[in-house]
Amino acid sequence: MSLDWNALGEVTAVSIGVTVAVVVVFALGVLGLARFxxxxxxxxxxxxxxxxxxxxxxxxxxxxxxxxxxxxxPQFH
Incomplete structure (x- = not known):
């Protein structure tokens, strides 16, 4: 069995990046509600x-x- 370590690292980096971005955007939404x-x-x-x-x-x-x-x-594709 062979693993493509570059692809695994890329998926990990993108997952972490998107997770951090969503958390930041959600926090900005909560800040907007607090300002409201x-x-x-x-x-x-x-x-x-x-x-x-x-x-x-x-x-x-x-x-x-x-x-x-x-x-x-897969039914959505």
Whole structure:
């Protein structure tokens, strides 16, 4: 049995990179929700900006999850 160590390393690096990116984007979404709540309590006019940031970040996370499911499930191909 032979292993392609370069391919294994490449898959590992991409997996770690995508995982870190999704966690960062999700954290930015939580930050947007916190800004939205803070602006709502403080009466600031930037509450819609925080909600837009959160929505875009959570939508990006959902898109990555959906793409992963698409790659795993063979009936979608």
């Amino acid at each position: 709540e803070g602006a709502k309590e403080g009466g600031d006019g930037t509450s819609s900006l925080g909600m837009a940031q959160a929505a875009l970040c959570f939508l990006a996370c959902a898109a990555v999850v959906a793409y992963g499911i698409y790659l795993i499930v």
